[in-house]
Amino acid sequence: MAASTNGFKVIGTRPVRHDGVDKVTGRAKYGADYAFPGMLHGKVLRSPHAHAIIKSIKTDKASALPGVKAVITAEDWPVLSDKVEQGGEGPVNLAHLSLNLLARDKVLYDGHAVAAVAATSPHIADEALRLIEVDYEILPPVMTVEAAMKPGATIVLPNLRNKEEGPDKQTNIAAHIQFKRGDIEAAFKSADYVVEREFKTAMVHQGYIEPHNAVGIYNADGHGTIYCSTQGTFAVRGLTSALLGMPEGNIKVVPAEIGGGFGGKLTVYLEPLALLLSKKTGRPVKMVMTRGEVLRATGPTSGSTIRCKLGATKDGKLVAAHIWMGYEAGAFPGSPVGAGAMTIVAPYDIPNLLIDAYDVIVNRPKTAAYRAPGASNAAMASETIVDELAEKCGIDPCEFRIMNGAKEGTAQTAGPPYKRIGFLETVEAIKNSPHYKSKLEGPYRGRGVASGFWFNVGLQSSAVVNVHTDGTASLVIGSVDVGGTRAAQAMIVAEVLGIDVNDVRPLVADTDSIGHTDVTGGSRTAVTTGLAVFQASQDVVRQLKERAAKVWEKKPEEVTFENGVLGAKGEGIKPMTVKEIAGRLARTGGPVTGRATVNARSVGPSFASTCVDLEVDPDTGKVQILRATIAQDAGKAIHPSYVEGQMQGGTAQGIGWALNEEYFYDDKGTLRNTGLLDYRMPTCLDVPLIETVIVEVPAPGHPIGSRGVGEVSIVPPLAAVANAIYHATGVRMTELPMSPPRLLKAMLKKRGAAESQAAAAGR
């Protein structure tokens, strides 16, 4: 529940967020809210075919439509080589990115961008798209991991090669990653129980409510400004500069408020197009995606096939793991299968393992990160098998996890051993929760538990703290605020400076106004930007001490600072508050600005464990979630309400992923559910109140002890729901989502088998 403040005065409290009033009054400006004089509206023409050669594109009719000011295709920007550049959370292949934003020669998925127009109204732009004539030669689509990996499969990217198959072999396999340790053959022999199952999970979307947007304003002097809702302004700048061939320093990216990202807004789709259209027309160009475009042509996360085999002794000790994972990358390489492989058994101490992970190209949109990318698919497989093994051993599922749980010193799947982590504490928290202790009664009701792991990245952040003459402070950071982090950052300043949190004004700045700051993602913002903010605040304190020293004619080392008060030993020395010294800055040397930049290593990962109660309608297969509790290790929660919010949000997304969310493609490779009617995310009526337990096992090496909190909550729920369904119905589901038709089919099959068994026994 609520985290204690533990000696902190501000950290751990729950002030109202600084941007709150703007957001509840409609004043906050999101990307689509911007308007500029003379602004045009841009729209994108998208392929209706999953796989086709572009034979020709005729744009003259579109250009002739009154109100249309420019039409562009891939011919209008540079061809990029396979250069790799630092993008959002890691390396980005620029050629692929460029082709993804505007197809050249081939279209690779239903929705692939082919051309764009700018016109005086969005309606005219839409009508103009209808006038663009594209001649396609349709090719057979490759839609699944299995189809793509089959020998003789249609090749999607003719130039793709992988190391294993060599430079002469065309392939749909972009990468094969393997992790290996110990001797799994011997270990499985020694196991008393071995469970092996094959899982299939469907492609799902992050489902942020705000569609992608961008306003591009190109100036005659070759400089450009982009307003957009993004998780990473510097990523947008870097990628746009590469795609357009513009110097990076000529582009300023201004962060609008963002209506959700979850990893899907770490890259670019519209920004370079808007800026290019602005260059061609000499006017600002605004582009906003429709929901259909968001689903068809942004970055959902991989559907996957996972074959998972785990072995345990009858005492409940996990001894071996043998896993095969194939993840859909979409039309270009880059699925999160590597992360999936590194997380799949991360919560456990398993001495013998072999994991083969494949990044597979299919005619679907290029996947993008979705909150702990790759880990939820993986946990669906491993955490349900763990549940099965626990049952076979006759051990409570929480106990089983505690027995095998990773702790400080346990080897990770890849990388150094864990430092201090809080996995066991999250399981204990579930075990001791009122939820877990309560009795669940009634037919077709079941309880499921599962755990999850996610890394927290470090990366670069900058922060500046300006002290004002009235003793208040403004904080300038580059981290876009998706979920309340600017409040947390302000709280850090208030804590260090000993001033009221409402006397700190946090500002998320554009790429000219703050030093390089990597994306808001990877569960890094409160922690790593927080580190920069902490250090910048300390820099302020150091300077204030110097000023006080000047006033008192002392050495700075002789000045103390505690709870916002400067003091020193000596006759007639009256302590000064920050407010008081602030009034004297001009006469002691001028303004005081603290700054810090960090390039942090990860502070260490976070774990979560989740418990779900549910009820199944035996006649229809419909699932009602009755109760849900999540325990997550936050290290130290800076603003507990927003930490709880991350936990609850990820849990709800996981429930949707488990029960009803999936991409439906027909046999032509056309996406059938291009709207929120048939891409079914949980509504308010589909989830109960979600109980949260914030576990705090401080992250070593971080001044506040905070761990990243944004992602791990989405990892356990899929398996928790699957385990609960098993305990409610006796059916082990291995395909996601566990929608009513699938679940009913499985239940009827089980009933049918039971009936024939009983009938046979009765003879």
Added chain:
Amino acid sequence: MTKKIVVETTINGEPTEFLCEPRQSLLECLRDVLELTGSKEGCLTGDCGACTVIVDGRAACSCLIMGPEAQGKNIQTVEGLATGSTLHVLQQQYLEHASLQCGICTPGFLMSSKALLDRNPHPTEAEIRYALAGNLCRCTGYDKIVRAVMDAAKSAGAKMGTGATTRGPSPKEMTEQFVKEGK
């Protein structure tokens, strides 16, 4: 393009006249013509509720109303929820409860919540969830939104100030209350 027409409405209590093409939705008229960008576009198919406004006392998706249909109607948007600089109790409770993370769904939720409380001042949790089922939130899992509406209903009628400092139960008291209730 057909000729634009003049539409006369009342918006947030103010008689308002605007010019629009018949094919422009009420949402577009609010955002692009009247510069009231508080109502948001999320899906354009009435499935997410981000564009919810109150028309003649009923919550409706403004993306599914054409500009001309607004003729003679009484429309409330999020921009009109506060009274001057005094926040509506719902706005205050959403802030206290941290019911928003990215905030894009918040205007729609506020209007649906208001439409609910205007008709049913003391709803149960189930009634709240039903009334808000047409508003999607992807960030919060709805928990803190529902709690905010429940508390707003309890203290309905109390007008809250704009200060970031609290009136009513403080965060610390609410925390203790939650702990007591085992939430």
Added chain:
Amino acid sequence: MHAINYEAPKTVDEAVKLLAAHGEKARPLCGGTDLIIQMRAGVRRPEYVVDVKNIAEMRRISFDLQHGLRLGAAAPAIEIHENADMRKYYPGLTEAAHLIGSLQIQSRASVGGNVCNGSPAADTTPALIAVGAKCRVVGAKGERLVPVEEFCTGPGATVLRPGELLVEFQIPSPARHSSDAYLRFIPRNEMDIAVVGVGAALTLDLDDERCVEARIGLGAVGPTPIFAKDASQALVGKKLDNAAIERAAQSAVAASSPIDDMRGTAEYRRHVVGVLTRRVLAKAAERARMSDQSR
């Protein structure tokens, strides 16, 4: 969206004149919850959009025990739900209207629009079939009454000719000891299109528990909503016991011809038709037993 002309007639006559004048190029606009989406998607591109919401005759809900119900085609679903007579005498139809979507959708969407959209999955059509509704269609050349089960002719298609307008539904007064119910299956708890919808209306003879009249309507399990005639007839004159209900359910399953689509498989839908038919008959029967329409 393509360019449109907007008209807002005040009477049925005016509306019909406009529709007749523009023929295929015109489309009535009621709640807009289907048409606006279709126009945006480019699926329907009428040049003239004729808003019928200002026509008082089309918005009224008037009921009396003698004449039954005249339900204006343009009355929004939420007004149906808030109408005490509707809730008392046609609870199933009211339920169906209340399920059309979220409250935001219900404040706009109309039963007329739901039916004229011609979706086989419309929620109100099975309930209208169950209560024996007739559609009053007005055109330049006169009026006609179409039984609702004949109104939809295929996915998205109805018997309406260019220039014709569905003005109201005429529904007989429920007999003594009769009532109706509507159930649908959706994967979430709200906001979904029906995967299967079943409406039933029953009249019971309370003395011997026999069913005097029965009508069962099915939605989302065929190219049009279905009047399950055989299933309905199978109940008439029979005691409403589990065996009779089971037979009716099987017959309803046999009457349905669902497809596989992204909302469900055919196999699944057939199974759920059986499940919902059983449940809805039980509900309608319970209500029928409790109802006492005094004359």
